Every structure is written in C-alpha cells, then in structure tokens.
Amino acid sequence: xxxxxxxxxxxSSNLEHxxxxxxxxxxxxxxxxxxxxxMRLLIDEHNLDWDEAWRTTKNTFAYTNHTLLPEALExxxxxxxxxxxxxxxxxxxxxxxxxxxxxxxxxxxxxxxxARMSIIGxxxxxxxxxxxxxxxxCFAVNGVAEMHSALVKGTILNDFYELWPEKFYNxxxxxxxxxxxxxxxxxxxxxxxxxxGDKWATDLNNLRILEPLxxxxxxxxxxxxxKRLAKERLAKRILERTKIVVxxxxxxxxxxxxxxxxxxxxxxxxxxxxxxxxxxxxPDKDFQPRTFIFGGxxxxxxxxxxxxxxxxxxxxxxxxxxxxxxxxLRVVFYPDLNVKNxxxxxxxxxxxxxxxTAGKEASGTGNMKFSMNGALTIGTLDGANVEIRDEVGHENxxxxxxxxxxxxxxxxxxxxxxxxxxxxxxxxxxxxxxxxGVFSHGDTELFKPLTDNLINHDPFLVLADYQSYIxxxxxxxxxxxxxxxWQRMSILNVSRMGKFSSDRSIREYCDNIWKVNPVTVxxxxx
Ligand SMILES: *Cc1c(COP(=O)(O)O)cnc(C)c1O
Numbered sequence: 001x002x003x004x005x006x007x008x009x010x011x012s013s014n015l016e017h018x019x020x021x022x023x024x025x026x027x028x029x030x031x032x033x034x035x036x037x038x039m040r041l042l043i044d045e046h047n048l049d050w051d052e053a054w055r056t057t058k059n060t061f062a063y064t065n066h067t068l069l070p071e072a073l074e075x076x077x078x079x080x081x082x083x084x085x086x087x088x089x090x091x092x093x094x095x096x097x098x099x100x101x102x103x104x105x106x107x108x109x110x111x112x113x114x115a116r117m118s119i120i121g122x123x124x125x126x127x128x129x130x131x132x133x134x135x136x137x138c139f140a141v142n143g144v145a146e147m148h149s150a151l152v153k154g155t156i157l158n159d160f161y162e163l164w165p166e167k168f169y170n171x172x173x174x175x176x177x178x179x180x181x182x183x184x185x186x187x188x189x190x191x192x193x194x195x196x197g198d199k200w201a202t203d204l205n206n207l208r209i210l211e212p213l214x215x216x217x218x219x220x221x222x223x224x225x226x227k228r229l230a231k232e233r234l235a236k237r238i239l240e241r242t243k244i245v246v247x248x249x250x251x252x253x254x255x256x257x258x259x260x261x262x263x264x265x266x267x268x269x270x271x272x273x274x275x276x277x278x279x280x281x282x283p284d285k286d287f288q289p290r291t292f293i294f295g296g297x298x299x300x301x302x303x304x305x306x307x308x309x310x311x312x313x314x315x316x317x318x319x320x321x322x323x324x325x326x327x328x329l330r331v332v333f334y335p336d337l338n339v340k341n342x343x344x345x346x347x348x349x350x351x352x353x354x355x356x357t358a359g360k361e362a363s364g365t366g367n368m369k370f371s372m373n374g375a376l377t378i379g380t381l382d383g384a385n386v387e388i389r390d391e392v393g394h395e396n397x398x399x400x401x402x403x404x405x406x407x408x409x410x411x412x413x414x415x416x417x418x419x420x421x422x423x424x425x426x427x428x429x430x431x432x433x434x435x436x437g438v439f440s441h442g443d444t445e446l447f448k449p450l451t452d453n454l455i456n457h458d459p460f461l462v463l464a465d466y467q468s469y470i471x472x473x474x475x476x477x478x479x480x481x482x483x484x485x486w487q488r489m490s491i492l493n494v495s496r497m498g499k500f501s502s503d504r505s506i507r508e509y510c511d512n513i514w515k516v517n518p519v520t521v522x523x524x525x526x
Contacts, residue, residue: 015056022060023060025509026138027064029133062140065131065157074129089128117163141169145364147386172500175369176502195209219491224483242334244332247291251480255295256342259305260302265294266450269312270466275287277429279324293332293349295345313333314440316331346369352371354378354380358381358403359407372494372500376398377493417454431454
C-alpha cells in the first residue's frame with residue numbers, strides 16, 4: 001500500500017494523506033499486528049513523528065469482531081513477542097502507555113477499569129490482548145449481526161464502548177448468491193432466470209418476485225419438484241461418498257458447520273435418539289421419515305467435539321442397519337465438509353438446523369445459505385437467526401429455546417442440569433441409551449465423558465433446551481405432512497432473503513465504515 005501510494009504521490013512523500021487512499025479491514029483479531037507494523041513503517045522507515053504516524057494508522061484500520069467466545073480472543077505472551085517481534089512490542093507498549101494516559105484522564109480513580117482496558121494483560125503471565133490492540137488502533141469496530149454487535153458493546157468491549165461510543169457499528173453478514181444459489185442450485189437459478197432475467201442475482205431483492213407465487217398450487221408443485229431433484233443429486237453424492245442409501249422422499253434434516261459444543265450437534269443427536277426410542281416402543285405407528293445429515297470438522301485438539309463426531313457416526317452405523325428403524329430414520333456423516341463439498345447440500349435441505357445456545361453464535365452464514373435455497377429453519381434466537389426470522393416472517397420459522405437473556409439469567413442463578421435430567425423421563429431414556437453400549441459395541445464407557453458433562457455441567461444448556469427442541473421438531477414433522485403449506489413457507493423464505501446478500505453487507509462497509517464511493521471498473525475477462 002505504501003509502495004503504491006508513493007508511486008502515485010511523488011510530491012507528498014510524507015504519507016500524510018495515506019489514509020485518504022487506503023483503508024484496511026481487520027478480519028478478526030488475527031491481523032491486528034498490522035497496526036504495530038504500519039506504525040513501525042511510518043516511523044522507522046518513512047520518518048513520520050509519533051503523532052502523525054498514529055493519526056494515519058488509526059484512520060487506516062477498521063476491525064470486525066467475529067466471536068464473543070473467550071477461547072477465540074487471542075492473547076500472545078510477552079515472552080514470545082519480545083523474542084520474535086521486539087520492535088513491534090516496543091511500539092505496542094508505547095501505544096498502550098499513551099492510551100492508558102487518555103483513560104486515566106477520563107476515569108482518574110478507576111484503577112480496575114484501567115487494568116481491564118489495558119492492551120497488556122497481567123492475568124496469568126503478561127500478554128498482548130489483540131482485541132484491545134485492534135479496538136484502540138482502529139477508527140471503527142463492528143459486529144456481524146445486530147444481536148452480536150449489541151453484545152460486543154454490552155459485554156467484551158463495554159469499557160471501550162463507554163469511552164468511544166461513536167466507534168461502534170453493526171454490519172450484518174451476508175452470503176454470495178453467485179456461489180450459493182446460481183452455482184450450487186441450478187434448479188432454483190433457472191426458475192429465477194425465467195422470472196427475473198439472467199441478472200437476477202445482482203440485486204437480491206429481485207427474489208421478491210416469488211412472493212405472489214407462494215399461493216399458486218402449480219408453482220408449489222414445481223418448487224417441490226425442484227427440491228426433489230436437488231435431494232436426488234445429494235442422495236447420489238452421499239451414496240458415492242459414504243455407501244449409505246438415503247430416500248429422497250424423506251425429510252432432509254441438515255446440520256453442517258464446524259463441530260463445536262456451542263453449536264450443539266449433540267442436541268440434534270438427542271432428538272434422533274428420542275425418535276429411535278419412540279419407534280422401538282411403537283413399531284406400528286406412523287412416522288415422518290427423516291434423513292439426518294451432519295457434516296463438519298473439529299479442531300484437532302478439541303476432544304469433546306471429536307467425541308461428538310464419533311457419536312454421530314456410531315449412532316448412524318447402528319440405525320442405518322436396523323430394519324426396525326431404518327425405514328424411518330437414516331443418519332449420515334458427510335465427510336470432509338468444506339465450502340466446495342457443501343455446495344450440493346444447501347439446495348437439498350428441507351430443514352436447516354441453527355440450534356446454537358442463544359448468545360454464542362455471532363452471526364452464522366450457513367443459516368442464510370439454507371434459507372436462500374428454500375430450507376425452513378429450526379433455530380434459537382441467536383446471531384443472524386433473529387434477523388432472518390424477522391425478514392421471512394415469524395410464522396415461517398421454527399423457533400425454540402431460551403433467549404440470550406434467559407441463558408444469562410439461568411447461569412447467574414446457578415444452572416442445575418441434573419435436575420432437568422432427573423425430571424424428564426424421555427431425556428433420561430435417551431441418555432441411558434447412549435451409555436447402554438448399543439452404539440459402541442458394548443463399550444459403556446466410550447461416551448461417558450460426553451453424557452457426564454451434560455448431566456453435571458452442560459455449559460451450553462443442551463438439557464435446558466431439550467424439551468423445547470423436541471416439541472418444536474414435532475411441529476416440524478406435522479408441518480411437513482401438509483405439503484402445500486410447507487412449499488408456501490419455503491417459497492416465502494427464499495422470496496424474503498434479499499437482505500442477506502453479501503452485496504448488501506459490502507455496500508454497508510463502503511457507505512458506513514470505509515466511506516468510499518462506487519467507481520466503474522473495466523472488468524473485461526479475456
Ligand atoms: C457457510 C459455511 C460454514 C458456516 O456455517 P455456520 O452454520 O454459519 O457455522 C461453515 N463451513 C462451511 C464449509 C461453510 O460453507
């Protein structure tokens with residue numbers, strides 16, 4: 001950036017207007033070191049004084065926060081920093097020194113606040129708090145959904161918000177309709193081309209053209225056929241990749257995302273096992289057949305997430321082989337989920353699982369990809385689910401679970417999961433089933449770390465939301481049997497997803513944060 005700037009501004013080589021020409025968006029805290037690096041370049045290599053360099057740097061960077069989870073808020077030990085980047089550390093100390101002087105002037109007696117806000121943490125070993133460095137060194141800080149941005153201001157960066165309220169923004173995430181509809185879903189793309197022309201995706205509000213067709217029974221039938229073809233395509237991929245046969249006529253119930261306890265894949269498994277118990281006890285009852293599709297990776301050191309993957313695969317192996325249940329239930333773990341492999345999944349989903357503990361999912365983007373492809377969502381009031389539900393209509397969204405406020409209250413009042421466990425027979429039977437050894441070749445210990453953790457700690461309130469989830473899943477099954485009603489809800493979901501185009505997100509960054517105007521560029525490809 002400096003090289004380009006100097007090439008075009010030979011007369012003002014002091015870089016004083018650098019930040020008029022460049023803005024750098026820090027995508028999470030990972031690149032926050034860039035703040036110290038730009039300071040180093042401006043001071044050591046381009047001879048700016050501190051104040052000039054700091055004004056330029058602060059006006060160059062903006063920071064997007066992506067999570068509130070403590071494990072993702074990076075800190076780096078001073079020892080490591082001083083060994084690898086001694087000059088950067090020196091600059092960070094000076095930034096902090098000047099920053100804390102500013103805080104002291106505002107809050108002269110508040111020693112605790114000053115310690116809380118410091119870029120240098122003293123908690124267990126001295127460290128650099130990268131989120132604090134980013135917040136101090138940027139002119140804008142944003143979260144990625146309305147609820148998440150409110151929580152950033154109200155919790156992790158609350159002290160900074162009180163000091164600089166004007167620095168805080170929201171930019172709700174979006175997904176690109178080029179990849180996640182046009183490329184992934186040829187059936188839907190062809191319907192939309194027919195209705196709105198080849199360029200329908202350049203303004204995603206064009207999806208509104210579907211709205212009046214939601215009541216049209218001919219169109220509903222066509223919509224259903226489009227979904228069935230996508231499900232057949234996915235069924236073929238599943239067979240090739242896992243050797244599991246799935247029935248495209250069944251309800252495709254899908255949860256694909258990184259495996260993490262806060263995303264609660266194990267809550268989904270508890271639902272499957274509750275159905276398994278009911279089917280075993282009532283073999284002649286009518287059931288809405290379902291195919292449960294999971295996919296996602298666990299971080300290599302995350303033991304509990306890997307045990308959840310093991311549980312899903314183990315439950316699948318037994319259920320898919322058991323003739324008493326496999327007419328009704330199938331369970332697939334779709335291997336090696338990445339952005340490319342996930343493409344055929346979104347168009348084939350009937351139900352999108354967005355079941356994180358309220359307050360933990362910053363935005364989610366999988367939720368948007370599914371809804372844009374006509375899946376209905378079963379979800380909590382978390383991240384962008386809140387805004388999706390407001391857009392598509394509350395009656396077209398399956399809501400369950402505690403709110404973020406209720407989650408916080410439950411934790412403050414002392415959460416006792418074992419009481420829920422004791423008082424819910426269906427839940428008890430489900431957890432006993434996991435430990436019976438049926439899914440683990442007789443090993444009754446294998447899944448104990450998981451079930452013990454749920455009964456005794458349950459940090460993500462799986463048991464607190466269990467009954468609400470089961471009841472809501474029952475509503476889903478009932479709604480699915482009324483096909484015209486389901487098709488109507490599905491069409492309305494797609495019709496009302498215009499807000500969640502990444503084009504809208506980028507425009508908001510341009511207008512509200514970067515303050516840049518569009519220019520026409522020649523994008524000839526030859
Ligand atoms: C979109 C996407 C995600 C994000 O999913 P969430 O449900 O928002 O967590 C994760 N992994 C892949 C491969 C994706 O394409």
